[in-house]
Each structure stands twice: as C-alpha cells, then as structure tokens.
Amino acid sequence: xxxxxxxxxxxxxxxxxxxxxxxxxxxxxxxxxxxxxxxxxxxxxxxxxxxxxxxxxxxxxxxxxxxxxxxxxxxxxxxxxxxxxxxxxxxxxxxxxxxxxxxxxxxxxxxxxxxxxxxxxxxxxxxxxxxxxxxxxxxxxxx
Numbered sequence: 001x002x003x004x005x006x007x008x009x010x011x012x013x014x015x016x017x018x019x020x021x022x023x024x025x026x027x028x029x030x031x032x033x034x035x036x037x038x039x040x041x042x043x044x045x046x047x048x049x050x051x052x053x054x055x056x057x058x059x060x061x062x063x064x065x066x067x068x069x070x071x072x073x074x075x076x077x078x079x080x081x082x083x084x085x086x087x088x089x090x091x092x093x094x095x096x097x098x099x100x101x102x103x104x105x106x107x108x109x110x111x112x113x114x115x116x117x118x119x120x121x122x123x124x125x126x127x128x129x130x131x132x133x134x135x136x137x138x139x140x141x142x143x
Contacts, residue, residue: 012044016124019113023047046124048078048116050134052085058132059089065122068094072101074115 015023023045031038054062063071075083075098083102087095126132 008040008044011041015041015045016120019117021113046120046127046134048074048120049082051078051119051123052082053134054086054089054132056089059086061126061131062119062122065126066119068097069101070115070118072098072104073107073112074119075102076107077109077112077116 015026018026027038027041027045030041071086075086078086087098090098123132123134127134
C-alpha cells in the first residue's frame with residue numbers, strides 16, 4: 001500500500017470548502033508557523049478575485065450555471081477591479097440587470113458570502129472539467 005498523497009492539493013481542497021473569512025483566518029494562522037506554505041496555498045487557491053481572469057466566453061459558460069441575481073449579490077463583496085471586469089463583459093441591458101441586484105436593498109454580509117461561495121463552487125467545477133481557465137499568468141494567451 002504505497003499510495004502517495006498530495007498534501008498541498010488536499011489542503012487546497014479543504015480551504016476551498018470554507019468561506020472567505022475562514023480561508024483568510026486559516027492561511028494567516030499557517031503563515032505564522034510556515035510562511036512558505038501559506039504562500040503556496042495562496043498561489044493555488046481559487047478566490048472570487050480570480051474572476052478577473054475570465055474571458056467573455058468563459059463568463060458566458062459560467063452564466064449557464066448561475067443566476068444574475070446571485071452574481072449581483074456576490075459582486076457586493078468584490079473589489080472594484082473584479083466588478084468592473086465582469087460588468088464590462090455584459091451588454092447594456094444585462095449590465096443594468098446585474099447593477100440593479102448590486103445596488104439593491106441592503107443584505108447581510110453572510111448572504112453576500114454565500115452567493116460568492118455558490119459562484120466559486122461552479123467556477124471550481126468548471127475549471128476541474130476544463131471548461132474554464134483561471135490563469136494568473138497574464139503572458140499566457142488562451143484561444
């Protein structure tokens with residue numbers, strides 16, 4: 001029984017199952033004990049901010065599995081760069097719809113984090129199936 005286990009991969013899978021606050025807290029704790037491991041985890045962890053690497057075609061694929069209201073709610077907790085990137089991919093009408101959800105009545109932060117988690121679950125599933133690519137390497141071009 002010589003089955004080799006990839007500890008980094010296992011750790012990333014566990015982190016992906018946590019909400020953003022828990023991920024950040026756990027990585028900060030790991031960084032205190034093993035800064036090098038924390039860097040490796042951050043580099044391999046897919047976060048909501050990584051949506052800025054989606055192309056229009058990949059966003060179209062993602063939208064087949066998520067609703068615009070969920071996206072709009074999730075964007076409430078995103079940084080401006082991610083929000084602008086995503087909104088700039090949409091037609092005027094679609095952009096207006098997402099902005100309506102984005103600017104709607106106040107919602108609890110837990111709802112926003114849950115919407116982000118729903119989206120990231122789909123993103124990770126599509127990435128694992130090879131249907132989308134989240135490349136942080138800007139020199140790489142996908143065709």
